[in-house]
C-alpha cells in the first residue's frame with residue numbers, strides 16, 4: 001500500500017452493479033480522505049444506498065477494486081467490517097428495548113466486558129443527549145432521538161469509518177441541525193464519515209467533498225464551492241459611493257448590468273481569486289474606488305439541476 005492509499009479511508013475504482021439488465025452503478029470511482037466528511041449526493045434511486053451496501057460488505061459489486069479502511073473489500077471483508085459502522089435507512093434499533101438496553105446489547109455483540117459496556121453505554125447516552133430517555137422503550141422515541149440512538153449504537157464498536165445513509169431524511173429542521181452537530185463532533189474526534197443525502201443543504205453544511213451521483217455515475221466531484229463555481233451564473237456585485245464612480249466603472253468593465261438607484265454593478269464572474277484580482281486591478285489602474293464588493297456564487301441547487309438535468313421522475317429536496 002502506498003502512502004496516498006494509506007491516507008484514504010475509501011479507494012474505489014470501476015465499481016459496477018446491475019440487477020438483471022438494470023444498471024444501478026455504472027463504473028464509480030471514489031476516494032475519501034481519512035478524517036473527512038464525504039458526501040454522495042443524489043436523487044431517489046440514483047444508487048446511493050447500493051453504494052453504501054457494497055462499501056460496507058452487505059452486498060457484492062459485479063466488478064471494481066475497492067479498499068476500505070486500508071483493507072481489500074473482496075479479500076478481507078471481516079477486517080473491513082471491524083473498522084466500519086453503518087447507520088441509516090435500515091435501523092438496528094429494537095423498539096421493545098429501552099435506549100440503554102439497545103446500547104448494552106450492542107456492547108455484548110462487540111464482546112465488551114460487562115463493566116466496560118455499562119461505562120460506554122452511559123457515556124454514549126450522555127453524548128447523544130439521551131440520558132433521560134435511556135430508560136424508556138425506543139418505540140416511544142421521536143424520529144430525531146431514534147436516529148441519535150442508532151448512531152450511538154454504531155459507535156459502541158469504535159469504528160474508524162461511519163456510513164451514514166440519509167441520516168436526516170424525514171427529520172424536522174431542529175433535529176437535523178442537532179444531527180449535524182453530532183456528525184461534526186465525530187469528525188473532530190478523528191472519524192471519517194461517508195454520508196449519503198438527497199439534501200443539498202446538508203452536503204453544503206457538512207461535507208469536505210461532494211460527489212454528485214446521477215443514474216449510477218458520478219457526474220461531478222469537488223468541494224461545495226468548487227461545484228458552485230462550475231456553474232455559470234455567479235457574479236460579483238460592486239457598489240460605489242457616487243454616480244461618477246459608477247459611470248467610470250461601467251465604462252471600464254463594459255458588459256455588466258447596472259442598478260443606478262443602488263449605485264451598483266453586477267459583473268459576471270466565476271468567483272475565483274484570479275478573476276477577482278483581475279477585476280480589482282482594472283478598477284485600481286484607473287483609480288476607481290469601490291465602496292463594497294460581494295461575491296455571489298450559485299447555490300448547490302443550481303449545480304445539481306445543471307449537472308443532472310431536470311427530470312420529472314427525480315426530486316432533490318432543499319429547505
Ligand code: ATP
Nearest residue numbers: 019022024042043044045046047048049050051198
Ligand atoms: P433512495 O434515496 O430512494 O434510497 P438511492 O440513491 O439510495 O435512492 P438505491 O437504493 O441505491 O438508490 O437504488 C438504485 C436503483 O437500484 C433503484 O432503481 C432501485 O430500484 C434499484 N435496486 C436497488 N436494490 C435492488 C434489488 N435488490 N433488486 C433490484 N433493483 C434494485
